[in-house]
Structures are given as structure tokens and as C-alpha cells.
Amino acid sequence: MLITKSFASRISRFAVATACVLAVPLVALDGQPGLHDPxxxxxxxxxxxxxxxxxxxxxxxxDDGWTWRRAGGVMQAVPxxxxxxxxxxxxxxxxxxxxxxxxxxxxxxxxxxxGTQPKAAIGLLVGKTLDPNSPDYKWxxxxxxxxxxxxxxxxxIDPGVFRDPTNGTLWLTYGxxxxxIRLVELNPKTGKRLYPDRKPVNVAINSxxxxxxxxxxxxxxxxxxxSCCAGANSSYNIRMGRAKKVTGPFLDNMGIDMLQGGGKLxxxxxxxxxxxxxxxxxxxxxxxxxxxxxxEADLDRGGISVLDIRPLLWRDGWPxxxxxxxxxxxxxxxxxxxxxxxxxxxxxxxxxxxGRGGRGGGPPPAPGAAPPPPPPPxxxxxxxxxxxxxxxxxxxxxxxxxxxxxxxxWTITPVADAGGYPGxxxxxxxIAGTERALAxxxxxxxxxxxxxxxxxxxxxxxxxxxxxxxxxxPKVVPTSKEPLAxxxxxxxxxxxxxxxxxxxRQRWNLRMP
Amino acid sequence: MELEDAVTxxxxxxxxxxxxxxxxxxxxxxxxxFSQPPAARAEGPAAPRPPAPSLTRPASPxxxxxxxxxxxxxxxxxxxxxxxxxxxxxxxxxxxxxFPVTATPLPHDGDTLKVGDGELKWHAVxxxxxxxNLYHYAYALNKPTTNVLFWAVTVVNAPREMSGVRLAIGxxxxxxxxxxxxxxxxxxxxxxxxxxDGVSKRLTLKQGANVIRAAIVNAGGATDFCARFLDENDQPxxxxxxxxxxx
Numbered sequence: 001m002l003i004t005k006s007f008a009s010r011i012s013r014f015a016v017a018t019a020c021v022l023a024v025p026l027v028a029l030d031g032q033p034g035l036h037d038p039x040x041x042x043x044x045x046x047x048x049x050x051x052x053x054x055x056x057x058x059x060x061x062x063d064d065g066w067t068w069r070r071a072g073g074v075m076q077a078v079p080x081x082x083x084x085x086x087x088x089x090x091x092x093x094x095x096x097x098x099x100x101x102x103x104x105x106x107x108x109x110x111x112x113x114x115g116t117q118p119k120a121a122i123g124l125l126v127g128k129t130l131d132p133n134s135p136d137y138k139w140x141x142x143x144x145x146x147x148x149x150x151x152x153x154x155x156x157i158d159p160g161v162f163r164d165p166t167n168g169t170l171w172l173t174y175g176x177x178x179x180x181i182r183l184v185e186l187n188p189k190t191g192k193r194l195y196p197d198r199k200p201v202n203v204a205i206n207s208x209x210x211x212x213x214x215x216x217x218x219x220x221x222x223x224x225x226x227s228c229c230a231g232a233n234s235s236y237n238i239r240m241g242r243a244k245k246v247t248g249p250f251l252d253n254m255g256i257d258m259l260q261g262g263g264k265l266x267x268x269x270x271x272x273x274x275x276x277x278x279x280x281x282x283x284x285x286x287x288x289x290x291x292x293x294x295x296e297a298d299l300d301r302g303g304i305s306v307l308d309i310r311p312l313l314w315r316d317g318w319p320x321x322x323x324x325x326x327x328x329x330x331x332x333x334x335x336x337x338x339x340x341x342x343x344x345x346x347x348x349x350x351x352x353x354x355g356r357g358g359r360g361g362g363p364p365p366a367p368g369a370a371p372p373p374p375p376p377p378x379x380x381x382x383x384x385x386x387x388x389x390x391x392x393x394x395x396x397x398x399x400x401x402x403x404x405x406x407x408x409x410w411t412i413t414p415v416a417d418a419g420g421y422p423g424x425x426x427x428x429x430x431i432a433g434t435e436r437a438l439a440x441x442x443x444x445x446x447x448x449x450x451x452x453x454x455x456x457x458x459x460x461x462x463x464x465x466x467x468x469x470x471x472x473x474p475k476v477v478p479t480s481k482e483p484l485a486x487x488x489x490x491x492x493x494x495x496x497x498x499x500x501x502x503x504x505r506q507r508w509n510l511r512m513p
Numbered sequence: 514m515e516l517e518d519a520v521t522x523x524x525x526x527x528x529x530x531x532x533x534x535x536x537x538x539x540x541x542x543x544x545x546x547f548s549q550p551p552a553a554r555a556e557g558p559a560a561p562r563p564p565a566p567s568l569t570r571p572a573s574p575x576x577x578x579x580x581x582x583x584x585x586x587x588x589x590x591x592x593x594x595x596x597x598x599x600x601x602x603x604x605x606x607x608x609x610x611x612f613p614v615t616a617t618p619l620p621h622d623g624d625t626l627k628v629g630d631g632e633l634k635w636h637a638v639x640x641x642x643x644x645x646n647l648y649h650y651a652y653a654l655n656k657p658t659t660n661v662l663f664w665a666v667t668v669v670n671a672p673r674e675m676s677g678v679r680l681a682i683g684x685x686x687x688x689x690x691x692x693x694x695x696x697x698x699x700x701x702x703x704x705x706x707x708x709x710d711g712v713s714k715r716l717t718l719k720q721g722a723n724v725i726r727a728a729i730v731n732a733g734g735a736t737d738f739c740a741r742f743l744d745e746n747d748q749p750x751x752x753x754x755x756x757x758x759x760x
Contacts, residue, residue, distance in 0.1 A: 346601045346701070400702075445714050489747050490681055490712035492700065497747075505747070 028273065028298060028308035028324075030425065031067040035060060036229075036305040037097035037158070037209070039109075040280035041292045041422070044102075044130045048422065050292065050307060051098040056081070057111055059132075065309060066420025071132060074098070074109065074125065077139045083123050084141035087113045091121030091147055097158045097209065097278065100130075103170065108191035109139065110159035110172065118178040119150030122159045124191050145192055146174060146184055146200065153179030154200075158278075160211030161186070164219075164246055170194075171246060173203065173210040173221070181210045181223060181258075183247060203248045204258035207239070209278040213319070218242045220319060221250040224277035225263060231303045234275035234296035239263030240319065253318065267321040272299040273308070282309060282422060287501030288463050288471065290422050291321070309423035311464035324423045325462040325470070328512060329411045329432045331402050334488035335469050335507035341438075341486075341494055343407040343431055343448050344396035348386040350404050351378035380513075381406045383433035397438065397446040399492045407431065409513050410438070418459055419475075426459035426475055428452050440474035444484060444496045462510070469507035471499055546653035547638055565649035568638040571622075575670065575754040576639055582741035582749025583643040584725070588620055588757065590664040591633040592651050597660030597732040601701045604687045607662050608728045619724065619758045620666060635666075637757050644683070644706055644739035647729060651736075658736060665727040665738070670754045671718040677745040678718055683710040684729050684738040691726040692716055706737045718742065722756075 035052035042049050048062040056073025075081050075095065082088075083095060092115025100109045107127045114120035124142040131137055148156040155178040162171045170186040181204035187194040204210060207223035214220070220242045226235030241250030241258040249257050256262030267276045275296030282290040289312040297303040311322030332341040365371045383406040390407075402408055409432040414425045429438040430452060437452035438460070452458055456476035463471045472486040477496060485506040487497035499506045546562065548569040576586035595607040611628050620626065622637035638650065645665070651658045680697045682690055683706040689699040690713070697713035704710070729738050742750040 443715065489679060489743070490709035491683075491707055492710055493679075493698070493712035495712075495714070 028295065028306050029066060029068055029423070030420065031062070032060065032070050033068045033307040034301070034304050035307050036294055037278050038280060038292055038294050038307050039097075039099045040101070040161075040211070041065075041282045041290075041309065042100050042102065042107075042130065043282075047131070049100070049130045051100060051109065051111075052294075052307075053096045053098075055095065057095045057098055057109075060307070064419050065422030066425055068307065074111075074139055077127070077132070077137055078125060078141055079138075080141075083111075083113045084143055087121050087123035087141070087144045090144040091115050091119060091123075091156065099159045099161050099211065099280075101161045101163060101170075103163065103188050103191070106191070108161065108186075110145065110161055110191075112157035112159060112174075113144075114155070114157050116150065118148050118152070118155035118176070120156040121145075121147035122156050122172070122174050126191060142191060145172065145186070146182070148176075154182050154202075155179060156182075158208045158210065160209070162212040162214075162246075163188075165214055169246070171212065173212060175204075175208060175210065177206075177208045177227075180205050181207060181221075201247050202259060203250055204241070204263075206261055207258075207263070209238075211279055211281075212246070213281045215314065215319075216317070218244065218317065219246050219250075221248070221258060222266060222279040222319075223258070223263060224279070226275070226277075228275065228277060228296055230296070231305075232274045232297040232299065236275035236277035236296050237268040238266040238276055238279050238293065238321075240266045242318070264318065266319060267293065269295075273297070273306075274299070274303075276308075281312065284422065284463075286499050287466060289466060291319075311423070312466070313464065313468055314466045315468075322464045322468070325412070325427070325464065325510070327411075327413050327427075329409055330510045331408060331513050332410055332429075332472070332486075333402060333509040333511060334399060334494075334504075335509055336488040336504040337399065337491045338401075339399035339488075339491050340402035340408050341410065341508075342398060342400050342405070343390070343436065344398045345387075345390045345407050347400070347403065347405040347407055348381070350381045380404070383407070383409075383431060387434065393450060395436070395448045397448055397494055399488065399494055404513060406433065409433075412460075412462070412510075415454065415459060418454065421461045421463070424462065427462055428458060429460050440477045440484070440496055442478035442480075444477060444480055446486075446494055446496065465501075465507060467507070469504075470510050471506055472508055473499070546650075547636065561655050562653050565638075565646065565653040567642050567646045567649050568640055568653070571637050571639050571757060575756045578741065578749075578751055578753045578755065579643065580751065581643060582743075582751050582753075584667055584669060584740050584753070584755045585640045585643075585645075586638070586667055586755035586757070587640070587645055588622060588635050588637050588666045589645070589647070589650055590620070590626060590635050591654060592647075592656050592658070592661035592663050593628050593633065594657060595660055595662045595730060597730075599687045599702050599730060599732055601699075604689065604699075604701055604728075604730050607730055608689050619668075621758055621760055643708070644737045647731070647736040647738065648734075659731065659733045661731055661736075663729045663731070663736070665729065666758070667725050668756045668758055669718070669723045669725055669742070670756060671720055671723060672752055674720045675718040675742075675744070675750065677715045678750060679715060679743045679747075680713040680725070680740065681709040681711070681743045681749075682727070682738060682740045683707045684727075685734075685736050686729075686731050688727055688729040688738060690740070691724075693719065693723055703732060705735075706739055708739060709741075709743070712743070715745075718753075 037053035039051040056075035091113035096112040098111035109125040121144040125139040175181040180202040182200035209224035252262035253264040273295035280292040313320040313322040435451040440457040459475035484496040485499040620635040685706040698711040700711040
């Protein structure tokens with residue numbers, strides 16, 4: 001087992017840190033996320049699957065996208081327990097960097113079988129299900145798809161498979177570290193090359209871990225630059241270019257062709273993670289997109305390589321790496337109305353009540369006199385200062401213009417051992433400085449309870465959306481089978497409603513006060 | 514500044530236009546502070562103030578909700594003087610001071626109600642706008658507009674039972690609202706009347722008559738309110754009608 005620290009112990013450590021700072025970084029995933037060169041994360045029947053480099057192609061499974069467990073290797077379900085002889089003959093005995101896609105009722109799993117660089121092959125496995133417990137679970141060797149002969153300027157590793165949403169065509173990019181990233185078209189029925197006699201198209205150079213995505217008329221080619229496999233000394237970073245045609249040319253933000261080394265930075269090292277690589281798109285629908293990658297070194301886990309899942313944002317026609325939500329104290333502001341979620345109690349102005357009038361500045365000093373010193377700063381308002389008259393029982397929730405008052409500030413804290421969703425654990429949302437917890441009701445409305453009890457309707461999922469706003473959803477809405485999201489139905493009324501990506505009703509800005 | 518805004522004539526009507534119109538109306542109206550359809554107008558002494566420009570006397574049995582779903586027919590009680598404080602506690606005190614809200618019999622146009630040492634009268638109005646301009650209303654009656662509480666009542670008729678709907682209101686300033694005797698929503702503190710500012714939790718409108726009551730508390734300056742119902746998809750319900758309470 002690669003991971004030795006439990007999430008609970010990390011939460012405890014962060015809880016201590018929270019006492020000192022408003023926001024703390026959240027570690028990447030929970031359970032056993034250790035892996036290298038992950039495939040695209042794929043969902044089947046509510047379970048999440050990812051495959052990685054290693055003997056037998058290691059497989060990891062998660063029930064919620066947050067807590068992961070190692071689940072053996074793909075090759076255990078392949079006749080012979082290893083790549084087909086035809087694949088090994090074209091490449092080698094290793095099994096690296098797989099990618100997976102569902103096409104119709106089949107899964108195509110591509111993997112690299114490298115020999116001595118640059119001799120390598122991309123093998124194909126075909127299966128009906130990803131679930132090892134299914135009676136239908138098995139992978140059939142479908143042979144090599146592409147290969148490099150050990151002389152040419154490409155190294156056939158790191159497959160990335162892409163289904164073009166505009167016409168259903170299927171494509172494979174692969175390579176290379178050595179030479180070119182190449183593109184071939186695949187047969188959606190077989191997963192093999194559609195035109196095996198055609199020369200592959202070069203689309204980028206001096207990179208690896210390529211994959212394409214599409215949005216708003218643009219094809220984006222994401223690759224990993226730098227070098228891997230040296231822990232915190234790895235220089236991996238994810239870069240990208242875009243093209244109007246699937247075959248390129250892929251240009252970066254400065255117009256430099258990726259065939260000439262161009263590539264706009266998508267994600268480099270940051271926080272406590274070094275060397276991100278191997279981008280994969282996880283589209284959850286309703287406009288919620290995530291991406292997966294691995295870090296060469298997670299410093300919070302002793303520098304091992306781990307999987308992460310993060311929000312995928314879009315800005316000015318380019319994907320942007322979002323960050324999973326961080327614990328802290330926030331204003332929760334409706335993108336629809338600009339008003340802020342608050343406990344429904346009478347607010348007290350910060351600094352205390354004062355009469356109307358006095359529009360700033362005070363009276364001018366007498367001629368020749370020195371101006372009076374400015375009044376002292378007004379400290380931030382704490383709940384303990386103003387909560388004497390707050391109801392001790394449950395209270396309502398509403399929205400009002402944000403005025404920095406205590407009933408408008410919410411502390412959002414990850415909850416240990418309560419599960420999660422792709423990239424994050426569930427959170428509790430409490431009035432700052434209190435245990436008063438936001439909860440969903442059976443009437444699809446909201447209430448603030450006197451204290452947090454770990455009940456599922458008090459747990460919240462917070463997904464960052466493509467525009468940087470957030471979708472906030474209770475884990476459970478009593479009496480409701482469908483997932484609902486925090487919604488602004490008017491300027492001052494929060495409620496729960498089905499998420500609609502077309503409006504701002506369920507979009508929230510979470511701002512540090 | 515707020516008071517000046519409140520007496521400003523609507524932008525699309527000039528003083529040159531409105532003055533002769535108001536004068537003619539004053540000559541025509543029989544003591545009503547609200548415009549009347551021509552057939553209903555009667556001769557009488559001139560009112561001390563011009564009629565409210567945005568309010569008319571109801572001239573039909575029922576007033577359908579408008580294109581945006583706003584309720585445009587109301588019974589309004591003449592304003593009650595209150596301290597004009599707008600905090601939640603102060604508004605609650607003002608609202609509960611004079612009579613129990615939902616235990617009070619439904620009023621009719623022309624009814625009077627004893628409040629404190631005086632009697633106040635209920636007036637039926639239709640508004641020509643999405644909102645009910647209480648400043649117009651009180652000013653035309655030569656009643657105070659500052660530090661006052663207005664009661665408003667209407668009957669909304671639903672063609673069928675409607676569940677999962679919401680009362681959506683805006684008010685200048687604070688207000689408390691009841692639907693069929695149950696408090697539905699409230700707004701506090703000094704504020705402008707913004708459409709759908711206050712929205713109730715999901716509720717059910719009965720088929721037929723549903724009584725809506727509101728108390729609007731104003732401190733100074735402009736004062737008005739607007740109200741409509743939203744369906745399960747937050748879209749305005751346009752199939753309702755508002756009526757007066759029948760004797």
C-alpha cells in the first residue's frame with residue numbers, strides 16, 4: 001500500500017492549521033491514490049475507474065471519486081495474463097500509461113508496450129464491463145494498433161483516445177518524449193486503425209501523455225512537457241495548443257505550433273505537488289467538468305506519485321486548471337442576485353449601530369489646524385459579539401446584501417470519513433465561530449441547525465464550474481431522489497432546486513471575507 | 514434625496530401634460546383619490562389633492578394578473594402611523610400592535626377600521642403598473658407617507674390547485690406577507706422594492722379564492738410593493754385573477 005496517512009489524520013492536522021489561517025490546501029484524493037501515468041477516469045454504474053503504469057496495468061476503483069482503492073491489474077483479466085505476443089513483438093514487455101474509452105457497448109483500453117526507446121507499440125484490449133465483479137468482466141487482446149520501429153522520430157507510448165463529438169469519429173494520439181506526438185484515426189467498431197496504410201499525422205513534438213478534447217469549435221491538444229519519474233526533481237508540466245481541425249495545426253496562445261515546441265501552460269507544480277502530467281477529461285454533465293492528472297511528487301505523502309481530480313474551468317477560449325475547494329471562512333454570494341446567504345437573524349452593523357448621516361470624512365479642520373487623526377480600525381465582527389439574541393433552536397436562511405456581518409460568514413470544513421465526490425470530500429457549512437450547520441430539509445428548503453451531527457443532509461458537495469463559480473449541493477435531500485443544488489429563487493430567498501447550467505440561479509461565488 | 518425621488522412624475526409624462534389632466538380629473542372625481550373609468554365618474558367637490566396617477570378604482574369584477582404575473586388589484590387601508598423603525602423586531606411590533614392579522618375579518622371597499630383613537634378606511638385600487646405605489650396612494654388621500662404602516666389585502670383566484678408555487682414580493686420598505694392565514698415571507702430593513710426580492714417557501718394555492726395579506730412599513734421617502742406568484746420553475750403564474758372581497 002502506497003498511502004500510509006489516513007485522511008482523518010490529515011483532517012485533524014488541517015483543523016489545527018485552520019485555527020491559524022483562513023484557508024488551507026486540501027490534499028489530492030483519499031484512500032490509495034498512488035499511481036503513475038493515469039488513464040482518463042471513467043465512470044460505469046456510479047463507480048469510477050482509472051488505470052495506470054505498472055506490471056499488469058494497475059487498476060484503481062472509487063465508489064465516489066474521492067476515496068480510491070487499488071484493485072489489482074487489468075492483465076489479470078486478459079487471456080495469458082500479459083500483452084499479446086503480437087503486441088510484445090512490435091514493442092516490448094512493459095505495460096505503461098493506458099487510456100480507456102467507451103464506444104457503444106464496448107470499452108477500448110489502449111496501453112503502451114515499450115521495449116527499448118524508441119521501439120514501442122500501443123496495444124488494444126476490448127471489454128464489455130469495467131467491473132471486476134461482473135460475470136462479463138474480461139479483456140480481449142486485440143493486438144497492436146500503432147508502433148514505432150526503434151528508428152523513426154517517434155516513440156509509440158502514452159496513448160490518448162478521443163471521440164470527436166461533432167461527427168463521432170475516433171482518434172488516437174500517442175508518443176513520445178522522443179520525437180513526435182502522432183495522430184491516427186480509429187475504427188469506432190473495432191478500436192483499430194481505420195486507415196492502417198495512411199501515414200500518421202505529426203501534431204506535436206518533444207512531449208508525451210497527449211490527449212485531445214473539444215469545446216466550442218476548437219480541438220485542444222494537451223501534452224506533458226518535461227521529464228518524469230524523479231520524484232520532486234521531475235519537471236513534468238501540462239501544456240496545450242488548439243486547432244480548428246482535428247489534425248491541427250495546434251497553436252499555443254502565442255501562435256507557436258506545437259510541432260515547433262509551442263504549448264501554453266495548463267498546469268505546473270503548485271501548493272505541495274510537483275510535476276503534474278497525463279491530463280484526462282472527466283465530464284460529469286450539466287456543464288461540470290473535471291480533469292485528472294498525476295503529480296510526480298505529493299509532498300504531503302512523502303513525495304510519491306498520486307492521482308488528482310480537479311475542476312476544469314474555461315477562460316478566453318482556453319481550459320484553466322481549477323483548484324479543489326479549500327477549507328476556510330467564506331461569503332456565499334449568489335451569482336444571480338449578488339446577495340449573500342445568511343442566517344435569518346437581525347444583523348448588527350460592524351462596529352455597532354450609528355445614526356444615519358455623516359457621509360464620511362468628518363468636519364473639515366479649522367483653518368491652519370492639523371487634520372484630526374483617523375479613527376481607529378473597526379475589528380471584524382465575530383458571532384460571539386452579536387449572537388446573544390440569535391435563536392438557540394433551528395433558524396431560517398435568507399439572502400441579503402453582504403455587509404461583513406457575523407451571520408453572513410460561513411466556515412466550510414471538510415468532513416472526515418463521510419465520503420466525497422470526484423476530487424473532494426464532503427464539507428460541512430457552519431456559521432463562522434459557531435456550530436450552527438446549514439442543512440437541507442425534506443421540503444427541499446434550507447435550515448440552519450443548532451449543531452452539526454454528521455447527517456447526510458448536512459454534508460455539502462462544492463463543485464467549481466467552468467466560469468469559476470460554484471455549484472453547492474447537499475449530499476442528500478430528505479424525501480428527494482434527485483440531486484438538488486443551492487438555488488437563489490429571488491433576491492433574498494435561497495432554496496434547493498434542480499441544477500440548470502443555463503442560468504445563474506444555482507451559481508455561487510465563494511469569497512474570502 | 515429619497516423624498517424627491519418619490520414625488521417625481523413618471524419619466525414618460527411631463528408636468529405640462531399631467532397638470533391639465535390632473536385638473537380635469539379633480540373636477541370630475543367625486544371625492545375619490547383614485548382615477549375612475551369615465552362611466553363611473555361623478556360630480557362633486559374638488560379633492561384636496563390630485564388623484565394617485567398610478568392607481569384607479571376597480572371597474573371590473575376581476576383583474577387578471579398581468580403579462581408578468583403581478584397582482585394589480587388590492588384593498589389598501591389608510592396608513593397607520595408607526596415609529597418607522599425597520600428592524601425585524603420593530604416591524605414585528607408594529608405589525609402586531611393594533612390587531613391580530615389573520616383573525617381580523619376580511620375588509621371590503623369603504624369599510625372602516627378603528628385603530629388607536631381614530632378610524633381608517635379601506636380603499637379598493639387597481640394599479641396601472643407592476644407595483645402598487647403607496648406614496649401615490651397616501652399622498653392622494655392627504656395622509657402621511659413617512660413612518661407609516663400600510664395594510665393590503667386581496668383575493669387571488671386560482672383556476673386549479675397549484676402546489677409548489679411561491680409568493681414573490683418586493684417592498685419599500687419592510688413587509689410581512691400571509692397567504693391564506695399563514696405567514697409566507699417577510700423583508701426587513703430599509704430597501705427598495707425589487708421584483709422577487711422576497712420569495713416564500715413552496716406553498717399550495719387552493720382552487721378558487723386565496724387571501725393574500727401584507728403589511729408594509731415605511732420610514733421615509735418612496736414606498737411601494739409588488740407581488741406575484743412563481744411556479745415550480747420560478748416562472749410567473751399568469752392565469753390568476755385578483756378580486757375584491759364580496760360582501
